[in-house]
Amino acid sequence: MDRGNYNTVYEDPNFLELEPDNSMELSIAEPAQKVSSLEFDEQLASAQNQLKELRKQEEEIEKQKAELEHLRQMQNSFNRGKVEMTDNLQHAITLLERERLDAEQRILQYTRAQSIFNRTLEEVSSLNPDDTDRTELHSQLEAASNVIDDAREEYVRTLKHLDSLNSSDELSDNEHKSNIKVSPKSQTNFTYWFRSGFAFSLPLIVFATVAYLAYRFLLN
Template sequence: MAAPGEHTHHIKIRSTQMEMPSGSTGIRDEDYDRKLKAAQDELDRIQLQREELERKKNELEELTSRKRHFLTQQVELTEKLTSSLTMIDRGLYEMRQESEDLEQCRSCFAAHLDKLQKINPESWTRDNLSEKLEKSSMALDIAADEYDQAAAHFQNGRSGTIFGRPSKRNRQGKRTGPTSEFMLNLRNGFAFNLPIVALGGLALVIYLLK
């Protein structure tokens, strides 16, 4: 019961003011879900970015390793090719040199063969037997000497099997001269013309002695 002289005020609160709207809770949930999804998307983006960086890192390491391997092979193969080209050039030079020597040797041998085949002892008479025998023996000795010198010159080369083993001594019992001297004479044409010079000199001596 209210005291005399006091006024009693009644506050009326609407029921709507005491109750939370049902829609506000749904909005907060949606906002939370949206932020959670955004955060998850960011994490996914960062993870993809990290995986991409890792992939590029591995790819770069693989390319670097392949590059080092290529450089190693490049250096090794360059050295091999350079060495091989040097050996090939040297071999080609020696082959050309030997080919030239063989050509000149062939000409010399062909001249000797032609002279020897023209010698016919059956046609010698008693009067010219000594002269013919001396000339023919000299031609034979010169051809034999040059054959042995050529065999010695080529015995260590590719054409060594053509001539066989050179003789230790020639028909006069003399040792064959240096092979380099033989080839020098051969290149200068001396070996080719030696039989003609020798026979011409012998004929001159015989003529003067008569």
């Protein structure tokens, strides 16, 4: 073989090496990047949906918690109110029963006092010296004065008894004033005015009786 005709191309060591084709690598990488970006977007969307769902569940839990707290407060308020009203009503029933019994006793005492006053009034009203002679005027006046004195004593004694009943009622009211609402204005004892009226009228009655007897005596 003629070395003069030897092709130097075959002696080039880089003859069989190929140049890298970057365009092919880019064409392969681009679809891979697109797939990776799509998966990331899907994962991000899924995570956001899960976060929204968790927030929704959290809001629902908070709502249920608030409802349970409200129910607990209502239950506690109901229990306190039930205990309070049960105690108040039981105490009020006991007080009313005692007041009813006391009222019955007062009615009996008032009825008795009324009967005494009616009898005494009849005795005082029966004093009629129209037919009294001059010789009997002194004795009739003395007897009438005794009747008046007895009426006065009976009247005062009965009123004292009624006052004692009212005093007992006032003490009872003071003991339970924290449980029973009473008017802040004090009321005047009715027996005071009753006694005062009778005390004012009694001298006039006696004077009128004596004057009438004296007048009848002078006429005779």
